[in-house]
Each structure stands twice: as structure tokens, then as C-alpha cells.
Amino acid sequence: MSDVPDRARVVIVGGGVVGCSVAYHLAKLGWTDVLLLERKRLTSGTTWHAAGLIGQLRATANLTRLAKYTTDLYTSLEEETGISTGFRQCGSISVALTEERREELLRSAAMARSFGVPVEELSPAEIAARYAPLNVEGVTGGVFLPSDGQGDPANIALALAKGARMRGATIREGVKVMGVARAGRRVMAVHWQDESGATGRIACDEVVNCAGMWGREVGRMMGTVVPLQACEHFYIVSEPIAGLGEMPVLRVPDECAYYKEDAGKMMLGAFEPRAKPWGMDGIPESFEFDQLPEDFDHFEPILEAAVQRMPMLAEAGIHTFFNGPESFTPDDAYLLGLAPEMDNVWVAAGFNSIGIQSAGGAGMALAQWMQDGEKPFDLGDVDIARMQPFQGNRQYLHDRATEVLGLLYADHFPYRQKATARGIRRSPVHHLLVERGAVMGEAAGWERANWFAASGQERAYRYSWGRQNWFDNAAAEHRALRAGVGLYDMSSFGKIRVEGPDAEAFLNHVCGADLSVPPGRVVYTQMLNDRGGIEADVTVTRLSETAYLMVTPAATRRADQTWLERHRGNRAVVVTDVTAAEAVFAVMGPQARDLMARVSPDDFSDAVHPFGQAREIEIGMGLARAHRLSYVGELGWEIYVSADMAAHVFERLLEAGAEVGLKLCGLHAMDSCRIEKAFRHFGHDITCEDHVIDAGLGFAVRTDKPGFIGRDAVLERRETGPQRRLVQFLLTDPEPLLYHNEPVLRDGEIVGHLTSGAYGHHLGGAVGLGYVPCPGETAAQVLASAYEIDVAGTRVPATAALRPLHDPGGARMK
Incomplete structure (x- = not known):
């Protein structure tokens, strides 16, 4: 019979290199009551046959930080434990x-x-x-x-296991987790069986799913979705x-x-x-x-x-x-963090054939997250909260897995779309968009019109690092939004209804802005963490005395709703995903008011419907709610209409639009307009690691409002001033293209990198956003320098701005 404790602070399920790394790093933080259970022998699933390649450059700065940590760890592990890791830096x-x-x-x-x-x-x-x-x-x-x-995968894992044991962790082999006991959103105990048939129960405070290719089944056992496929x-x-x-x-x-x-x-x-x-x-x-x-x-x-x-x-x-x-996972990034469905189930799995080079950093980051109760830095690329519930579907995983393994070595072109497992989530007007030439992209399973092909033009991407085949199409759509009127479908954006007697107090606690506003008011705000970092970038519309609608990016809806649920406490509020209930159509451009007047008898003048207001309107023969705001920096309305009337309203907009030159627009045009206006993109320009003051969004935070998360950090940064500033750059040469991660040079020295980039068709060049460190400097001092952007090894001079290069005063949309 196995000598298995009946109690542990944390139970780690799975003894591959990742499970051993999590145990090692928790023990290193002083967690002595750590128990790792391995169904057979350590490394016996995938780790033992891994190639053992250890590279440092990853797709983002923070994933590179984790990979560099892994290299440093493996360099010292042999001396610490006496087990040879076989690690050598051969390049x-x-x-x-x-x-x-x-x-x-x-x-x-x-x-x-x-x-x-x-x-x-x-x-x-x-x-x-x-x-x-x-x-x-x-x-x-x-x-x-x-x-x-490169290194010896099995010995790296065994060295981590020994290092964990040396610090008091317990590791048991030949012990399989058979099930768990749950109470609400917590796992209370783990049930096990050993190879002799003996069984037992372990009470625990936390549990970590490091089960590798068994991770999906172990996840289901624990009430969580862990989308991966062997x-x-x-x-x-x-x-x-x-x-x-x-x-x-x-x-x-x-x-x-x-x-x-x-x-x-x-x-x-x-x-x-x-x-x-x-x-x-x-x-x-x-x-x-x-x-x-x-x-x-x-x-x-x-x-x-x-x-x-x-x-x-x-x-x-x-x-x-x-x-x-x-x-392998649906997006070729591993799964790390606290599972959205539960409050004490953590995941570190789905490492897409880079588990050896990722294990050290992933184990360190997860252990620190578990210790502090918040992410040590931005882990959005790998946070399991990015995954949608449907992505645990076995047919979906099978079909997507046929593609994602090969994508690791495929050309990593900008805007590249997955080809498999498509068409799952569709807007109510999807068919109308396709009929009119829409070329679809996918985000969080949603099919979204990225651009519209002209008559006779191939309806497909031709990928390149240069101007792709849709460049001119997006330019025409961009011009319509700037000079005429454009219509794009934003039904995929997440919609979270927060309702109940405590809704106002709750949202004032989790949001930086003041949500004590009259019904019909739309508020732009962020949800902050205790460090003043940005956990979500949203609009919140007060629908009634007790109900609000929070609108989020499609890709972060689940993470944002999870953040709300975890901070709800015992307040009398209900948080509900209502994304699929309403379609949303953005009518944007200088002629937007003219178009709205043709489809609705309501008054859309500034006096009756000012910026930042929402109200019920008649449209066509239906009803809708019009929100006056803009993500492209022009006059416009977002039309929220129930899914059953969406096609009717869309058809009426198209019919009336024919009289004013309406152009259907895709999300590429929207993105190029937003970057000209220096509007931030969550997940790129602003993350949980980026202070709201440094990001230039202090105007959206009301520190005279007591008791909201992050208030002290905002007050402190307002005293010290920004430690870095998010700067907008316009290349002086109209030919090069920017995407993200291009180095930013200030007076000839690299000081950072672009967080996002796109072509500014109205400004006549590529535009990027990026942080410039500037502790103790004024805005004028930051702008007094000469800036260049490194584009594939060529330094291109750039104009720098702290106010939007397009319509800096915001008069066009207001």
C-alpha cells in the first residue's frame, strides 16, 4: 500500500517536467505541504521522449522572460541537486x-x-x-x-523532483487520481488508487492539473475545461x-x-x-x-x-x-493559471512540444501566482481563462489539432487565420456578410468579417510580410469611415449583464470610473488590480437603476466575467453572459447621422443624443438601443438589437445606405482607424502589467471615489508621475509596415518595443504604439528625442506623439 498523506496544502496531479517544476517552485517559496501524485513513473508520459530543445526567444516579451528564466534555472540545477541535466548552450x-x-x-x-x-x-x-x-x-x-x-529531458524533470523533495515536498509514484470531492467552486479532496488497488482520500486546499495529455480528462473530473489534444x-x-x-x-x-x-x-x-x-x-x-x-x-x-x-x-x-x-492546444499556446470554473483548481498543461524549454518559467510563474493570489506579470497569452467552454469539444479539438502542430513551423505571417474547426460561432447576419464579399477571420470561435472582397476578387487571404491582397480593400473601407459612412458588425464583442440591488456599488468597487450615473449613460472604464495594472478595458452602460451592460473584447469576455465573479463576494448581484442575445452594428463616419435619419424616426442630434449616451430607438420596423460612442474616432452609433430582429435591421441599414454611399467594413479597417486615434488595444497596448497612469488612461479613473480596487496604486503613481509613457509613432517613410514587437530606439538606443501596429491609411504611413521609459521626465522631454523603429533590421525614423495624431481633441466623434 502506498504511503500517501491524507492531507496536503496542494495536490499536483502529474509527474512530468511541468508537474515537477511546479512542485519545485512551490517548495522554493516555502510551501512544505506539497504533494505530487504520478499515475505511473515520473516522466513516463511525454517528458521522457522529448527532444530537449531549449530556446529563449518566444512570441512576446514576457514569454521570452520565462524562457530565459528556464535557461538560467537549468544551468544551476545540476549543482543544486547533483543530478546531471545534460544542459549545454550550444546555440x-x-x-x-x-x-x-x-x-x-x-x-x-x-x-x-x-x-x-x-x-x-x-x-x-x-x-x-x-x-x-x-x-x-x-x-x-x-x-x-x-x-x-539542449538538455536531457528526463534528468531535468528528475532534478526538479529532487530539488522539490530537498525542500520538503512529497512525491508519490504509482498513485492515480480517480476523482475529486467538490463543494461549490472548490475541490475539497482528491480520491486516489495505487497500483496494488489500495484507495484513499486527500483533503487539500489547492489542486494543480499538470496531467499533460491526460489534462483534458483530469480537467473534466475537476469541473473545468482544459482544451488540449494529443x-x-x-x-x-x-x-x-x-x-x-x-x-x-x-x-x-x-x-x-x-x-x-x-x-x-x-x-x-x-x-x-x-x-x-x-x-x-x-x-x-x-x-x-x-x-x-x-x-x-x-x-x-x-x-x-x-x-x-x-x-x-x-x-x-x-x-x-x-x-x-x-x-497541443487550439492556439499553440500552453494553458496556465486558475481555471475559470473553479476557485482552487490550477492548470499547467498543453505545452505544444515546447514543454522542456517552458517548464522552468511556467512552474515559477504559476507558483508565484498561487503564492500572491495574482499574476506576477502579464500572462495573457497563456492564461487558461482565454479559452472558451466550447473548445473542450472533442470533435473541435481533433480537427484543430491536425493543423496547429504544423503551424509551429509554418510561416508566422501577420493576420494568419486558422483554417480548421471554423464556423462554430456566427453573428445573426453572418450569411448577409458572406453574400456581400466578407472574408472571415476568427476570434474566440466567432466568425468575423475582417475585410470585404470586391466583385470578382478572390475571397481569401494571400499572406505576406508586405502589403497583403486585402490592403487596398481595407484602405477603401478606412476612407469610408473617415470621409463617408461605414458599417461593421461587432456582434462578437462580449456583453456581460450585471444586475441586482448592489450592482452600482459592486461596479464602483471593480471599476476605476464612477458608475453612479443616470440610466442611459455609457462609461469608458478599466478594471484594475491592486498594482494599478489593467485587468480589463470596457464600456459600461447603465440600463436601469439595478442593471448595467459591460461590453468587452470577444477574446476576453470569459476572463472579464471570471474577474467579476471572483470579486463579487456576498453582494446581491447576478453576472450573466448575454453576448448571443444581441447583435451589434456600428454605423460610423461623418455621414452616420444622415444614415440613421433614414432608418429611424428618432432624433440623433447632439442636443437629443449626445456622446456617451444610450437610448431605445425605433429602427426599420423593429426596436433597438443606440449607444453613441466610437472605437474609430468618428461620429457614430453602436446599434444593439435583439438577435431575432438583427437581420431585418441590418437589411434596412443596407437599403438606406445605398442612398448615402454606405460601405461595409471589416475589422482590419477598424483596427487601422483605432490606431490612428491611439486607442489602446487590450492584450497588446494595455495588460495587467501596465499601470493605468503610464498607459495614458488616468482620465478614466476617479480617485475621489473611495474603495475601488487599485485606488492606492493610482494615487501613488499620480504623485510620482508616469514611469513610462505609451507613445504613438508614425513612420516618416510610407512604405514599411508595422505589426508589433518592433524595437523602439530613442536617440539611437533601444528603449522598448511596439505593443501594436497597423497601417494608418488616413495619416499615410504605418502607425505603432509602444512604451518609452521616462521616470522623472516631463512629456516635453519625452517628445524632444529622436525616435526610430527597427523594421527587420532597418531603422526607420518616426514621429512621436502623446496626443492622438488623428483629431487630437476628439471633436469629430463628439
Whole structure:
């Protein structure tokens, strides 16, 4: 019978590298009552067969911070525990076979510089000199990251486990979690069974799902949705090759391949374009250090290209053909944090084949989050609260998994859309948009019109790092919003109804603005954390004495609702997702009033319907609610109409719009208009790590209102002044394009990076937003410097502004 405690502060489910890292970091923070349960043996699921590649550059600054932490941790772990991790910083080379991929690598190199990661850009000749076995035919360029490396996955996990034990954690192997006891939104106990058949119960305060490819089933057991799917993952290991020596890790993403020298042999791994989901009927109970059947036909195209790229593989025999399962998520980012459905169930799973290089940082971040009760820094890219409940659907996960594995090595073009598992959530006027040329994108499962194709034009994206095939379409839509009238469907935006006797007091507690306003008033506000960081960027409309409507981005609706629920306490309020109940149509542009007058008998003058007001209107033969506000910086209304009348109202707007030159617009045009107006985009320009004062949003916070979350931090920052400022940049050269993460140079030195970017069709150049550190400086001092933006290694001069470059006074929309 297993010696399993009957009580623990935290139970960690799963003994792979991630579970061991969470145990290690909790123990390091002083949690002595830590219990890790592994159903078989440590590392026996996925960790043992991982490739062990350890890279530092990730898609965002904070994920790069976590990856760099991982590298530092693995460097010191062997000395701490006495277990060899096999970690060595041999560097990595990524090569491009196309000009588009070369630009991607050059942009990633620029991003690395802004994140503080050492990087060198390489010509084909320089690549050949550093990696002699490589056939550089067709190679257009590459990058070298000297601080990347590789390690022994199983030993890294065992070293973390030993480090946890050394600090008092308990680890039990051969103990499977069979179920949990729940009370409301908490797990009270974990039920287990060991390999002898003995069973038991562990009372606990917290539980962490680190179950890897079993994470979805363990999540369901705990009342949570953990969207991940196991896929077959292939590599081969050659026979020993004489004189191979220590070499950098090599990635050839255009051939879906990576190469790693290991003990005188060469490993070739693949991220094939169409993956094979596995375990749809459940993972066998006996699974332990197992591999899946070979599928040479599936791997053969990768191998054929590899033999041409690395000719020595044609001479060396294959020592091992390996096929093992790894878990993948719908968006290729791992799942970390407090599960939205429960108050003490945490998740660290779905690592998309980068678990070894992510485990150290992920374990550290989750442990700190559990310790403090709030995220240590912005983790929005991996926070499990971004996932929608439907994404746990098995058919959805199967279909999406066929694509996302290969996307890791596909071209990471801007605006790239997923091709699989589409069409799940649709606006009530989806069919009307498609009939009129809409080219759809997807966010949180919602199909949304990103741009409208002209008659006879292909209705599909042609991706590039330059001007894509929809550039001129979005420019025309942008001009309509600026000079005429445009209509875009924003039904996907999240709508949360907060209702009850305590609704006003509750919203005044969680929001920075004053919500003690008359019915019909629309308030722009943020929900802040105790540090003054921005947890949500929303509008709140008072519908009645006891009811409010909060409108959020589609992608953050669930996270924002979860934040509300967790801070509700015992207040008499009900929080309800009503997103699907109403469609929303934005009528925007200088001629918006003219169009509204053609579809409604109501008065839309400034005197009757001023900016920031909402009221019931007649429209067509139906009823709606018109909110006067704008995310594009022009006169306009957002029309909220019940789903049953949405098609009718939309058709009437189109009919009347024909008389005033109405143009249907997509979200690309909306985004380019908002960045010209320097409106912030949540998740990019503003996050939980960005202080509301530094973000230039202090005007939306009322500190004369007592008792709201973050008030003290706002008062303190108002005393000290901003420590950095969010600056708007306009490139002086109209040709280059900006997306995000491009380095910002102030007087020749990198000081930060762009948080978002888009083309400003009205301003005549690419526009970006980015933070500039400025403790103790005035606004004038910040603007007195010379600024440049690094675009794929080329420094482009930029005009800097702290007030919007388009209509700085806001007269056009007011």
C-alpha cells in the first residue's frame, strides 16, 4: 500500500517536467505541504521522449522572460541537486529558404534585440561556415541565437523532483487520481488508487492539473475545461556519425524539420503540415514509457527533404524511428493559471512540444501566482481563462489539432487565420456578410468579417510580410469611415449583464470610473488590480437603476466575467453572459447621422443624443438601443438589437445606405482607424502589467471615489508621475509596415518595443504604439528625442506623439 498523506496544502496531479517544476517552485517559496501524485513513473508520459530543445526567444516579451528564466534555472540545477541535466548552450541556427521566411527571421532578430536576447543575422555563406554538414542550396539567410541549447529531458524533470523533495515536498509514484470531492467552486479532496488497488482520500486546499495529455480528462473530473489534444509526434535518430562533434541545434522550418546532434548521432524531428491526432477514444490505462506504431509513409516527405538538406543522413543508417504523443492546444499556446470554473483548481498543461524549454518559467510563474493570489506579470497569452467552454469539444479539438502542430513551423505571417474547426460561432447576419464579399477571420470561435472582397476578387487571404491582397480593400473601407459612412458588425464583442440591488456599488468597487450615473449613460472604464495594472478595458452602460451592460473584447469576455465573479463576494448581484442575445452594428463616419435619419424616426442630434449616451430607438420596423460612442474616432452609433430582429435591421441599414454611399467594413479597417486615434488595444497596448497612469488612461479613473480596487496604486503613481509613457509613432517613410514587437530606439538606443501596429491609411504611413521609459521626465522631454523603429533590421525614423495624431481633441466623434 502506498504511503500517501491524507492531507496536503496542494495536490499536483502529474509527474512530468511541468508537474515537477511546479512542485519545485512551490517548495522554493516555502510551501512544505506539497504533494505530487504520478499515475505511473515520473516522466513516463511525454517528458521522457522529448527532444530537449531549449530556446529563449518566444512570441512576446514576457514569454521570452520565462524562457530565459528556464535557461538560467537549468544551468544551476545540476549543482543544486547533483543530478546531471545534460544542459549545454550550444546555440541554435534557424535558416530560411524563401524571402518571406528570411523577413520573418530578420523581424524575429529585431524582436530578440528588444527583448535582450543575443542574436546574430547570418548570410548563407556564414551559415555554411558554422554548420558544415548543411547543404545551403536555396538558403536565403538565417539567424543564430548563441544562448539557446539542449538538455536531457528526463534528468531535468528528475532534478526538479529532487530539488522539490530537498525542500520538503512529497512525491508519490504509482498513485492515480480517480476523482475529486467538490463543494461549490472548490475541490475539497482528491480520491486516489495505487497500483496494488489500495484507495484513499486527500483533503487539500489547492489542486494543480499538470496531467499533460491526460489534462483534458483530469480537467473534466475537476469541473473545468482544459482544451488540449494529443497528437503523434515523429523523429528519427541516426546511427553514429564519425566526427560529428558538438553542433548548434538547427531548424529548417520551410522543410518542417529540426536537427539536433546527440552523443555523436543526429536527431531529425518533424512538425508536419497535417498532424495525426491520437487517443480520441482515451489513452490506454497501461500507457507508460510507450511509443506509438511507426508510420513511415507519414514521415517520408520530411525525410526525403532532410536527406537533400543534410547529405550525411543518406550515408548514416537509422538507429531509431520514434513516434510518441504530445499534447497541443487550439492556439499553440500552453494553458496556465486558475481555471475559470473553479476557485482552487490550477492548470499547467498543453505545452505544444515546447514543454522542456517552458517548464522552468511556467512552474515559477504559476507558483508565484498561487503564492500572491495574482499574476506576477502579464500572462495573457497563456492564461487558461482565454479559452472558451466550447473548445473542450472533442470533435473541435481533433480537427484543430491536425493543423496547429504544423503551424509551429509554418510561416508566422501577420493576420494568419486558422483554417480548421471554423464556423462554430456566427453573428445573426453572418450569411448577409458572406453574400456581400466578407472574408472571415476568427476570434474566440466567432466568425468575423475582417475585410470585404470586391466583385470578382478572390475571397481569401494571400499572406505576406508586405502589403497583403486585402490592403487596398481595407484602405477603401478606412476612407469610408473617415470621409463617408461605414458599417461593421461587432456582434462578437462580449456583453456581460450585471444586475441586482448592489450592482452600482459592486461596479464602483471593480471599476476605476464612477458608475453612479443616470440610466442611459455609457462609461469608458478599466478594471484594475491592486498594482494599478489593467485587468480589463470596457464600456459600461447603465440600463436601469439595478442593471448595467459591460461590453468587452470577444477574446476576453470569459476572463472579464471570471474577474467579476471572483470579486463579487456576498453582494446581491447576478453576472450573466448575454453576448448571443444581441447583435451589434456600428454605423460610423461623418455621414452616420444622415444614415440613421433614414432608418429611424428618432432624433440623433447632439442636443437629443449626445456622446456617451444610450437610448431605445425605433429602427426599420423593429426596436433597438443606440449607444453613441466610437472605437474609430468618428461620429457614430453602436446599434444593439435583439438577435431575432438583427437581420431585418441590418437589411434596412443596407437599403438606406445605398442612398448615402454606405460601405461595409471589416475589422482590419477598424483596427487601422483605432490606431490612428491611439486607442489602446487590450492584450497588446494595455495588460495587467501596465499601470493605468503610464498607459495614458488616468482620465478614466476617479480617485475621489473611495474603495475601488487599485485606488492606492493610482494615487501613488499620480504623485510620482508616469514611469513610462505609451507613445504613438508614425513612420516618416510610407512604405514599411508595422505589426508589433518592433524595437523602439530613442536617440539611437533601444528603449522598448511596439505593443501594436497597423497601417494608418488616413495619416499615410504605418502607425505603432509602444512604451518609452521616462521616470522623472516631463512629456516635453519625452517628445524632444529622436525616435526610430527597427523594421527587420532597418531603422526607420518616426514621429512621436502623446496626443492622438488623428483629431487630437476628439471633436469629430463628439
